[in-house]
Amino acid sequence: MKADNFPGKKSIALLLDPDKAKGDSLRNILKAAEKSKTDYIFAGGSLTFTSIDNLINEIRKLCSIPVILFPGNLLQLTLEADVILLLSLISGRNPELLIGNHVIAAPHLKNVREKLVSVGYILISSGKTTSVEYISQTQAIPCNKPEIAVATAMAGEMLGLQMIYLEAGSGATNPVPVNLVTAIRQNISIPLIVGGGIKNKNNVEDIFNAGANLIVLGNAVEKNPELLSEACRVRDKFRKI
Numbered sequence: 645m646k647a648d649n650f651p652g653k654k655s656i657a658l659l660l661d662p663d664k665a666k667g668d669s670l671r672n673i674l675k676a677a678e679k680s681k682t683d684y685i686f687a688g689g690s691l692t693f694t695s696i697d698n699l700i701n702e703i704r705k706l707c708s709i710p711v712i713l714f715p716g717n718l719l720q721l722t723l724e725a726d727v728i729l730l731l732s733l734i735s736g737r738n739p740e741l742l743i744g745n746h747v748i749a750a751p752h753l754k755n756v757r758e759k760l761v762s763v764g765y766i767l768i769s770s771g772k773t774t775s776v777e778y779i780s781q782t783q784a785i786p787c788n789k790p791e792i793a794v795a796t797a798m799a800g801e802m803l804g805l806q807m808i809y810l811e812a813g814s815g816a817t818n819p820v821p822v823n824l825v826t827a828i829r830q831n832i833s834i835p836l837i838v839g840g841g842i843k844n845k846n847n848v849e850d851i852f853n854a855g856a857n858l859i860v861l862g863n864a865v866e867k868n869p870e871l872l873s874e875a876c877r878v879r880d881k882f883r884k885i
Contacts, residue, residue, distance in 0.1 A: 645710045647727045647761050651807075651835055651858040654882040655683035656848075656875050659714065659814075659839065659862035660703070662687065662694040673865065673872075674707045680873040686860055687725065688714035689814065696720045716779070718745055721752060728759045731809070734800050735766040735793075736782025763807045763837070764800025766793060768820045770841050774813025784813070790824045797828045808832060812840030815863050819847050822854045829855025845874040852882050 651657075658677050665673070677685065685707075687699050700711050700722065713725035730753075733741035753760060767777060767784035777784055785793050797808045808828065810820045819841035829836055838851050839860030851859055859879075865872050 645726050647759050650710075650712070650727050650761060651683070651837070654852055654856075654879050655858045656872070656879050657684040657686050657712065657839075657858060657860045658682050658865060658872060659686040659688075659860050660699060661689040661814075661862075662696050662699040662720075663689070664866075665699060665702075666694075670702060671706055673869065674703065674709075676869055676872055677709055678707045680876040682709055682872060682876060683879075684712050684858075685709050686712045686714040688720050689716050696722050697724055700724045716776070718748060721749055723753075723756050723759075726759065727761055728753065728756065729809075730760050730762045731765040732763065732800075732805065733767070733780055733782060734764045734796055734805075735768075735785050736780055738780055738782050741780055741782070761807060762805045763809050764797065764803075764805040765809045765811060766796055766800075767811050767813065768793060768824065768840075770812040770816030770818050770820075772817050774816055774840070776811065776813050787818075787821050787824060790821075790827045793824055794827050794831050797832050801832045801834050805834070807835045807837060809837040809839070811838075814840065816841030819843070819851065822850045825851055825854035825856055843868075844871065845878050848875045848878045852878065 685703055687696055703711055710726040713728045769784040769786045800808055812820050820838055835857040837858045838856040843864045848859055
């Protein structure tokens, strides 16, 4: 696949952490993803100790779903993914995650520019401190301050970023509020990704209704494997509209 075709229509992605996705559990979840016609596999996480290349190689052996690199740090940098998300944490003020890591990564990525998608990554408070907040040493935008999130997303688009990713965080108590997703969708023209805290098909339907182009599912699928197929059925309903 080409990066300029990503994400396309309403889509569902499954996020896999290299430290957790192994053995039978990886085989089973990829089998379910293939069966439900999940659109993308995101590989990465806020903190990993296992080779991202090993995970991508296993995914390619077990299924034909495109792999998107979702790097949590420079140790997760690889050229093996179909698409590489160049994440800039625009909700925070940590210079390393705004531009510092990108400067280090740029020479490594210069020959795969066709795979790169620049993404404005925005953390939204979900009710508790998440791993990504702790690791990034940044504060999430309060979920009851949509005007700040909207202005941040608008700034990201004006700076030339190709997508906005609203993240409640891995294991978040609640998903990004629907009214916040709606407000951002009404103020930007680039694709909108939403992830974190999405636990059921009603959450998926509400977030698609609010204007998300792509929904990312992670921890909730581990607890409820049926969520993946339910989410894809909701996606299919939106594609017919």
